[in-house]
Amino acid sequence: MIEKSVIENHNVKAFHIVAHSLGSILALAIAVKHPDAVKSLTLLAPPYFPVPKGEQGTQFVLRRVAPRRVWPVIAFGASLACWYEHISRTICLLICKNHRIWEFLFKFIxxxxxxxxxxxxxxxxxxNAAWHTLHNIICGSASKIDSYLDTVRDRLRCNVTVIHGRDDELLPVDCSIAVKSRIPRADIKIIEKKDHITVIVxxxxxxxxxxxxxxxxxEQN
Structure with missing residues (x-):
């Protein structure tokens, strides 16, 4: 959809990519498909867990990104969306279908x-965010991250920057360090006292x- 609605629709020949969390997987997929067009690649809290030999990629990443935990809240939400699909899908539909009510209550409170x-x-x-996107990215692309990173390292000439919050409770700083180990030229920045959300917000x-x-x-390069 990004290709159809932005790149192809507007005939974009060169662009910068900025992505956060699971969006980093989409960013890498776009980068490897358009290696000559990417001017810079910036990833925030990328969910990269090197898959050990003998492990099934998708299941391994799924267990690491969304372990069955009830705390903290953000980890519980990821666990619910990934492992208990019918419950999370029902909740998502109720929230979206009645979004005007929830917005009113939030503003009132x-x-x-x-x-x-x-x-x-x-x-x-x-x-869309918690069900389709989360589920499809993990199940459809998570096992391909290693090959994506190798392509970025070997074929892309752009600068790569990785930013991560030191207090990220959902994805540990080790994820960004692992990206750095896969792409040695990547510039990694650890932001102190910031978590998965406040690394931006x-x-x-x-x-x-x-x-x-x-x-x-x-541009200077």
Missing amino acids: TRNRFKTFLMEGFFCHTH GRQRAFTRELEEIWNKA
Whole structure:
């Protein structure tokens, strides 16, 4: 869909890629399919777990990304969406179908003090995000990450930057370190006192400056 709606529809010949969490797998897939078009590749908290020999890739990644845990909340949500599909799908449908009610209640409880794209996206698009996208990416592409990273290392000439929050409770910093070990030229940045969400949310201006630096460096190269 990204190719059809953006790259092909607008005849884009060169672009920067920025992706967060599971989006990093999509980013890598696009990068290896358009190696000459990528000007820079920036991954935030990529879910990369090197698959040991003898392990089935998809199942191994699924167990690491979404272990059956009830705490913290973000890990419980991932576990529910990946392992208990019927329960999570029902919840997602109820949230999306009645999103206007949940939005009203959220605004009423918070006295409309908090209005963020995160909450709107959660209430309106949970079904696609938590069910289709999460499930399809892990089951369809997770086992291919090794080959994606090797292609980025060997074929792409662009700069690669990996950013990770030190306090990430969903995906450990080891994921980004593993990416660095696979792509030695990658520049890894560990952001102190930030987790899986606050590595972006709450530090938008700092993150924007980081992206500007990455893109300016790419233009100079």
